[in-house]
Amino acid sequence: MNYTYAVTAVALVVLATVLVGAFGLRISRTTSDFYVASRTVGPRLNAAAISGEYLSAASFLGIAGLVLVQGPDMLWYPVGYTAGYLVLLLFVAAPLRRSGAYTLPDFAEARLASQTVRRLAGTLVVGVGWLYLLPQLQGAGLTLTVLTGAPDWLGGVIVAVVVTVIVAAGGMRSITFVQAFQYWLKLTALLVPALFLILAWQSDGAPSHAFDEPAAFREQRTVRVDDTLDLRLAEPLTVTVDGSVDGRDLDGTEVSLPAGTHRVGGGTRLTFAEGAEVPAAGRGADDALSPSRAESREERPLYATYGLILATFLGTMGLPHVVVRFYTSPHGVAARRTTVAVLGLIGAFYLLPPVYGALGRLYAPELTLTGDADAAVLLLPGRMIGGVGGDLLGALVAGGAFAAFLSTASGLTMAVAGVLTQDVLPSRGVRHFRLGTVLAMAVPLAASVLVGGLPVADAVGLAFAVSASSFCPLLVLGIWWRRLTPPGAAAGMLVGGGSAFLAVAATMTGYPGAGPWHALLAWPALWSVPLGFLTMVLVSLSTPGRVPPGTAAVLARFHLPEELRTEELRTEELRTEERRTEERRTEERRTEEKRTEVSP
């Protein structure tokens, strides 16, 4: 495979993003009323921008990889990512826009008039943001490794540095166009190769056993196992081994392995015959990394599936980079229509990853053994088409993948850095914002180097679980329930989000190894979401005296159509807006001063 095209494509995407970021910086400086301008963004452009920011590495690479390894059950991920927007539309979209909140902590403060709840929400935003950034960096590392053989961490570092520079410079702020462009880039980067792959599949006689279980090799294939792994065989398997199996050193001998678990040493080459079933792979026991969540999924598939559905359906509304974008709609009605357009756009995008997953099961089934399943999307064009055409299509996919990492990572970094600057660091100056950006990126980067083994889409699923059990109760009850009190909201977020977070942390560190506890902790949403709601309701009911005095007026503002707004409320909103514009101007002035200080 020729790597030059792919590296060029990735470099082009990175360069374009930096350039547009730099231009955006210039534009957003000369546009004085930045927030007012961004409110005139129409539903269509805004929807493309939201989708562009939302479709991350997990969507671009992860889903196909999971489908390849675990079969069609994993298609619940894209369904859930899409349906999450429907739930968001039903309960949150218009009131959230009318609340005028720019971030989740803003919303908490506006609704409950409590600094404590605001800080707590901020902490959770940082946690969810980091959990979500982690797989973006890992995905970038994987992509670069597959494309060029560079070390694992390099791609993550490149994305981290580019995003930090762009966000710290303030460039990604106002650029709805960039995000919208990246949606279309990502769609093209998956759609065009997919069409060619389907043509290649058709000319191959359209084999369709990918839809049956389990996947099988279509031709004799040699697989190199890099790290020690356990093969679990349901039936006896005949395989040619060059390396070590079960401690025996073999040199190109054909052996017949009985059903059961077999340890394959690192560096071993296994040659499978045509038609052989692809065995399931587990991680070696000496591996310090977490046992895959796939194992608990195999034990309790129904529980895991419902946990996944609940987490993705309810978690979308709480993702830090999703909420921010709703403020750019001009009014509540437009926010609703934007959400419908988003549903259409991401739904259209999600028709593609399953195609790659199914073709991957046909043409690259050995990826389940090498642990690079997330790379299926990148490898398929070269594998199925080959030649210059395959290289070019592979380059297109690689560029699209990097667009996915960059857009989602910058949206998340922006949200996390904003919270860090506003609520954690001592002052709000530009210097602190930059410090916040570096901090926002440094933690997940370090984590991605340390916890490298989590499948990309799995890690995102965990972020969704935390968001669903903390922010979903806060938003839904905050918008629809008058008797919500600050202590109730705080307790609910702490108990729901905290327990989901601990469960996630326990899963990541590999405790407990297996059994029902592991399933419960690996898929926490099914118990942590009700727990969050229940705590919030019960504590609120037991503290009836703490209902904020302005609740009725705040709820009226959330729900009344804009044309019925009283003058008082309108002016209040205008004032908030002016304050924000003013803050931004001051910030820009400071940046300008700093720039002149630095430049010779």
Added chain:
Amino acid sequence: MPQDPTERRVVVTGPPRRARRTSGYYRPRTEIDEQTTLGHTYVRSLMRIQLRAGLTVFAVLALLVGPLPLVFAAAPDARRLEWAVLGFGLYPPLVLLARWYVRRAERNERDFVRLVEDR
């Protein structure tokens, strides 16, 4: 030059609007603006009707999606069905549900505005 008959000025008679308003005519809009108990009742009624719209669509979504994992678990041989439903089949209903809800929510808001503005 002959005058076009349609351009002729016509005097429209009727009670002036201002007079109607000051005559103690019942105005919900003011109640909402001044945040009286009655005004809150209006907002509450809007919230209830919007919540009902949201919950209805949510119930349809739950009924549509909820049984699917059970169906797939009950029929492990229907792999192709699972591929088709999860890969393609669910997206159109999601978009249709969203459009249905938006139409309903916007109609609720229009009705509410008409009610309180007394048009």
